[in-house]
Amino acid sequence: MEFETLAIHAGQEPDAATGAVVPPIYQVSTYKQDGVGGLRGGYEYSRSANPTRTALEECLAAIEGGRRGLAFASGLAAEDTLLRTTCAPGDHVVIPGDAYGGTYRLFAQVQQRWGLDWTASSGHDADDVRAAVRPGATKVVWVETPTNPLLGIVDIAAVADVAHDAGAILVVDNTFASPYLQQPLALGADVVVHSTTKYMGGHSDVIGGALVVADDELAERVTYHQNAMGAVAGPFDAWLVLRGIKTLGVRMDRHCANAERITEVLTAHPKVAQVLYPGLPEHPGHEIAAKQMKAFGGMVSFRVTGGEEEAVAICNRAELFTLGESLGGVESLIEHPGRMTHASAAGSPLEVPGDLVRLSVGIESVDDLVEDLTRALG
Numbered sequence: 001m002e003f004e005t006l007a008i009h010a011g012q013e014p015d016a017a018t019g020a021v022v023p024p025i026y027q028v029s030t031y032k033q034d035g036v037g038g039l040r041g042g043y044e045y046s047r048s049a050n051p052t053r054t055a056l057e058e059c060l061a062a063i064e065g066g067r068r069g070l071a072f073a074s075g076l077a078a079e080d081t082l083l084r085t086t087c088a089p090g091d092h093v094v095i096p097g098d099a100y101g102g103t104y105r106l107f108a109q110v111q112q113r114w115g116l117d118w119t120a121s122s123g124h125d126a127d128d129v130r131a132a133v134r135p136g137a138t139k140v141v142w143v144e145t146p147t148n149p150l151l152g153i154v155d156i157a158a159v160a161d162v163a164h165d166a167g168a169i170l171v172v173d174n175t176f177a178s179p180y181l182q183q184p185l186a187l188g189a190d191v192v193v194h195s196t197t198k199y200m201g202g203h204s205d206v207i208g209g210a211l212v213v214a215d216d217e218l219a220e221r222v223t224y225h226q227n228a229m230g231a232v233a234g235p236f237d238a239w240l241v242l243r244g245i246k247t248l249g250v251r252m253d254r255h256c257a258n259a260e261r262i263t264e265v266l267t268a269h270p271k272v273a274q275v276l277y278p279g280l281p282e283h284p285g286h287e288i289a290a291k292q293m294k295a296f297g298g299m300v301s302f303r304v305t306g307g308e309e310e311a312v313a314i315c316n317r318a319e320l321f322t323l324g325e326s327l328g329g330v331e332s333l334i335e336h337p338g339r340m341t342h343a344s345a346a347g348s349p350l351e352v353p354g355d356l357v358r359l360s361v362g363i364e365s366v367d368d369l370v371e372d373l374t375r376a377l378g
């Protein structure tokens with residue numbers, strides 16, 4: 001079946017008890033047993049499994065082309081659970097040289113204290129990753145593509161080879177692209193990570209995370225840790241993400257079309273020094289993005305000629321582009337990564353330029369968006 005059909009139907013047979021065409025919100029913690037160990041529907045306690053979460057998890061596996069999907073309370077909860085499953089104190093991880101600030105904080109402030117060693121890759125090329133890998137010690141190579149917030153592109157197939165040659169697994173954070181635009185497991189990745197808070201949920205009304213695993217043995221171990229660590233998605237949150245996924249394809253088409261128009265406006269504007277968008281032919285990752293993505297996404301970053309204070313002023317002047325963190329919702333957002341989403345990376349190898357503005361281009365009328373942005377640029 002095609003992506004759009006799976007997004008609406010995978011894991012979502014009409015409810016066996018009532019025929020409800022949408023999986024109900026099973027807002028329940030425990031399930032009556034018919035005698036000790038006699039489970040009626042296979043469920044015993046909702047941390048271990050819950051029918052609404054199962055529907056989401058089956059859908060996630062189907063749309064990413066993985067063996068198993070797992071839904072978590074947030075993207076970072078998914079990341080933490082994966083790291084504790086795949087690494088032990090003393091192990092080494094290669095992290096991206098550009099990544100979500102919270103992901104960096106998880107490695108540098110939390111996992112490092114637990115004994116995990118990490119190296120930030122100096123760039124997005126497979127050779128940069130190879131230089132950072134320590135054969136034998138590196139257990140995980142972690143990439144984002146496109147990266148947050150600099151929109152760098154990593155060649156997933158090439159980096160998968162580097163990771164596997166070193167005996168490590170490749171984890172791809174697919175939050176910016178979504179499985180509609182990019183399917184890392186088919187390119188050789190072992191695990192896909194999502195902040196489902198973003199495009200998957202799509203409406204800025206839920207915090208959630210996901211892992212999709214390519215291999216049964218690793219899936220078993222991650223499932224064990226999901227239950228043992230307990231950072232699961234609640235039933236209502238799982239239901240919201242599942243509902244968002246149904247329209248992911250049509251929303252992404254519009255996000256991409258609007259973002260392309262916005263990049264044209266930014267490219268021509270005298271106050272813009274550089275537009276960072278993988279759809280632009282001059283972007284260093286353009287060819288790889290064209291090869292591994294269906295379209296170039298709804299995220300656009302740009303650097304301004306006037307420096308940090310001007311970047312902040314543009315964010316403050318925007319109106320329809322709402323000043324706020326997060327991304328991937330139907331409404332357009334604007335932010336200053338250096339002082340907002342990536343403040344925790346200040347002073348680190350992942351520090352972002354002060355003159356950078358990040359846009360999450362929504363699905364409103366693009367003419368209204370252009371008007372607002374042009375006015376905010378001044």
Ligand SMILES: Cc1ncc(COP(=O)(O)O)c(C=O)c1O
Pocket residue numbers: 074075076077100102103144148173175176194195196197207208209326
């Ligand atoms: C690329 C990326 N990965 C992971 C996360 C973390 O997800 P969450 O905020 O749902 O914990 C974010 C959050 O912004 C993100 O942008």
